Amino acid sequence: MPMPLAVSEVEAPQDASLRVAQSSLRDPERAAQYLASQLLHPDLEGVLFFCSAEYDLPALATALEAHLGGVTLCGCTTAGELGVDGYSRGSIVALGFDRRAFTLDYRLIHELDRFTLIDAQRITDQLFDHCLRHGVAPLKGHTFAMTLLDGLSACEEQVLLTLTSVLAGIPHFGGSAGDDNRLTGTHVYGEGAFHAQAAVVLMINTALDFEVLSTHHLRPRGEKLVVTAADSEGRRVLELNAEPAAQEYARLVGCPVEALGPEVFARHPLAVRLHDKTYVRAIQGVNRDLSLSFYCAVETGIVMTAMQGTDLLEDLACEIEAIVERLGPAECILACDCFLRRLELEQSGLQPAAGELYRRQRILGFNTYGEHCNGLHLNQTFSGVFIGRSRRDL
Template sequence: MLEIQQGFSSNPDMASAIKEVVHQIQQDEVKFVIFFSSTKYDFQQVSKEINAAFEGAEVIGSTSAGEIGKHGFSNHSLVAMSISSKDWIASTVIIENIHSKPMLYRKNVIQAFEKTGLNRNDPALHQKSFGILLVDGLQAAEEMVLSVIHSIFETDQFPLVGGSAGDDLKFAETYVSANGKVYNDAAVLTFVKTSHPFCTYRENIFEPTEHTLLITKADIRGRIVYEMNGMPAAEAYASKLGIPTANLAEKMETYPIGRMYAKKVWISTPFKILDKGAIQFYSQIFPNTMVSILKPIDPVLVARETVKNIKAQLPGVKGVIGFNCIVRLLQFQKEKACEKVYQELSDLGEVVGFTTYGEQYGKVHINQTLTMLAIGE
């Protein structure tokens, strides 16, 4: 039997907030706890106390740029989820030095996976296990971390979801936590083996326009695109939107870039315009890639379709862990859609998550997306 509990507190007193959340998620035989905390709280202390309250469980968490819980999309709060089951084996690994040397931790990743008792080459692996990944959101290293993780598998189908830690839009320091210890310049990865049904899902609130661009010059590691269609990137981008280049910065988040793969859209959000019309993105784009300019669609209708699709895959869904991009949240706030979107998603049971500085789905780091792990009975 699978039991899921969620907790929420926005109590300004940190000790009280931790106590409230721990009380709400206490249950017998807790195997896994995940929590997300505003930086208004001392993250070291939050991590230490939540871990101490759940001896024997794997406990992971991160700082956030907003939280998702029983009160919908919130800010300056603490949320958590606990999972109790006799059929749940979890193993956590910390990948450090992610901005420069994450490959040095490949062996640790393998060892953590093997602790679950699974075979990395099992063709049915995607039906038995999944990964949850929390990454320091200010190192621009998500793609390197994902490369290390997926290098241990022969299959391309290993299900993984996650988010990049936030810090309430301070863009100063973000942190991840594993079993009471706090890290930055690091990623925390938990492998789970279970026979409980689950699915991963990626929600997209954009669709392609007729405007396409060819990436003709780019710095992959720096996430910088210098040229599109042989022109300075900003000039080419603006011309497709029919606006002056000087006005592009205010439009980029509304009309981001989509990399098309397997008839699906993978979003890369522009970060800022650099000298000579170069554009830096929040995720990597490779040279010679054809991309589409995207346009927004109704997020409430998309959320409704998300619930329908997840329930079709997982009729007994009991809870969801979600990773929602900060740019999406800002869009929801602007459109006064936060409550309506959450009301749709809450039909999936216990919903806990956080507002991220980027999202992970399978082998890919993306932006302006909601990635989710849904778990059922």
């Protein structure tokens, strides 16, 4: 008896600028074949996808190249997918861009720890040149960049800072690849294969209105924690307030060290304050020596502020509503949403409400191990790009 198609799809008109397909078929060949059946058409410019790390990645790469290899194709693994019905797991979400509304191209960075300013300039020059020669609109004001990085590389800050210095004001967002919260191996996809210790830089030129955004629902509580000892290279905080880091953090949040884990970290984040703004430094885990590992850069001497959550969905809805007032309804919101936000929603029983909001606003993308916005590496944010509806004259 054949297995039923475990798939979801968005009913998109034939002239939609962005087509979306999602499959939870476990067989890579059948999943890729289904995606191709939904996305391929004569004006397809390229495909961006986000997939669960549970797939046999080499087999999936072969299948994707066989069925979608004729167009620009890139993506990454996830800590959860943002699909047609909201939050998903164990699936592939793919977006197909119509060349009448979009021009896109990407470059793969193979060695993140050796990425230089010269490398960044060469890559961006190539991407700019492609958009200038093939773009559907002028470069300035009609182009944005997206980065996908190995989420366990610990190289995000260096790579993003280097790229931003040569992007010449082009708006930029992105996310760090995940692996379904296993923290063992994250990958980006480009040049026909999945890669670790690598990144994808994607540039998109469009005639549609868009706006890059980043928001979070966290507000300062008031308590301060000084990092009195840190291993910056390893992103580990050894001491907070001259006490073992995990012990002092557990005291702050009111639970034993043994109870610390992703759920606690999601509810009780820490942040640093820069230029009157707070930037979350999410905790990855507790180590045997009672140090804390972080997803973002940490240094001895920085002061961390305890944060508390407000209404996550209200914050996001208000952010989107403000953009809708400026640009009109969204064709799509391409999103990089921290996996700790997802955990918070699951703990609060708000996942169905989130799914309804995501469906209504056509939010698509993936749960990340870190978010990127205009050169910054962030945690516990919703970062992405709001793309306005198709214009009739395209």
